[in-house]
Amino acid sequence: LHWNLAIAWLGLPKEIKTDNGPCFISSSTSQWCARWNIALKHGIPYNSTGQAIVERANQT
Incomplete structure (x- = not known):
């Protein structure tokens, strides 16, 4: 994950x-966040304004 680099920097x-x-709702992402004690929040599906x-x- 590139998040390791982001954590090192930020x-x-x-x-x-x-x-x-798919990469954000996977069990490996959930486990990674749990290991670092980070809350993982997902947006409402098919609602880009919520994101x-x-x-x-x-820039999308």
């Missing part, structure tokens, strides 16, 4: 908010 977040992509901050960061 520090440990309390929460990560993602869309519902406005994430979408803006991705």
Whole structure:
């Protein structure tokens, strides 16, 4: 995961908010977040406005 690099650079977040992509809803991602004590939040499916901050960061 690229999140390891992000944590090394930015520090440990309390929460990560993602869309519902397969890599974000996988059990390995959930386990990784649990290991680091990070809350993993998913957006509402098919609702891009609920993901406005994430979408803006991705420029989509």
